[in-house]
Amino acid sequence: MVQEIVGTLVGRWYVTAFGVTFLVLASRHMGWRRTGIYAAVAIVVGVIAENGSTHFGIPYTRYSFNPELRGKEVFVGDVPLMVTLSYTFMSYFAFAAARVIVSGPWQLRGRLPRLEFALAVLLAVWGIWVVDPVSRLGAHFFLGELFRYDGPGFWFGLPLGSQVGFAVTSGILVATLTWLMRDEPGGTVTRALDHPRLGAIGGLIGQVLFMAGTAFVVARTSSDPWVVARADALSGSAFLIFVPMGLLLAVHWSSLSLARRAAPAPVDERTTPAEYSPA
DSSP: OHHHHHHHHTTTHHHHHHHHHHHHHHHHHHOHHHHHHHHHHHHHHHHHHHHHHHHHOTTTOSEEEOGGGBTTBOEETTEEHHHHHHHHHHHHHHHHHHHHHHHOTTBSSOSOHHHHHHHHHHHHHHHHHHHHHHHTTGGGSTTOOOEEESSOOTBTTBOHHHHHHHHHHHHHHHHHHHHHTTTOOOOBOSSGGGOTTHHHHHHHHHHHHHHHHHHHHHHHHOOOHHHHHHHHHHHHHHHHHHHHHHHHHHHHHHHHHHHHHHSOOOOOTTOOGGGOOOO
16 A cells, blocks of 8 residues: 555656645635645545546546556546546646636736636636647656547547536536635735736646646657657647637736726725635
């Protein structure tokens, strides 16, 4: 059992690193009690969704994990624990990033919670569009062979059903976070660089850059032409997805900045920082 725990925490060091980042950011944002509640919900949702897919094809269509991983890391049912642990930070990064993207870097809360919710789900799914296909090439880098889908897929081997299913589970987790933080107060931030949620944007982008960078290296070190073509296309897909998003974000925040200079947003007197205390 000790070997399996070490294999999960040390062997999957990248998951551990993002997990620690999540704990630091979320505990400062939500407090330890709410962070613990959310983490428990995320892990349970991950365990049910992943095992449901491996056994019944619901919600991500049918696939299977490499059985040779048993004995090397902790499993929950037929799924490696590290897979379900990733649910915690993937949805939290998307949730917190969506809040600051919609409201802008000078506000703690926006006035469009439904837009925050929709954007958070979109960001989580977009991340998977890079993370999962690169993970399928794990046999060609340090990840190792992790899983394989039974059927054909439209996006580098990923079935459409898997993306729809992940949108559903992401929606459940973002809804959980939205409910837990329903009383989060508004407020202003003097300097954009001081915004407490910028770390979540960094975590969101960091996941994609980490996997896209891995694909870039694989494309230039593999001797298999098929792997080279697939990895290079995946590396480029990260730019196709996130460069337009970055430009749209720049336009949105520039518009908010101009509006802020012309007419400063009124302070929301219904909620003040004194009314909220993370627990």
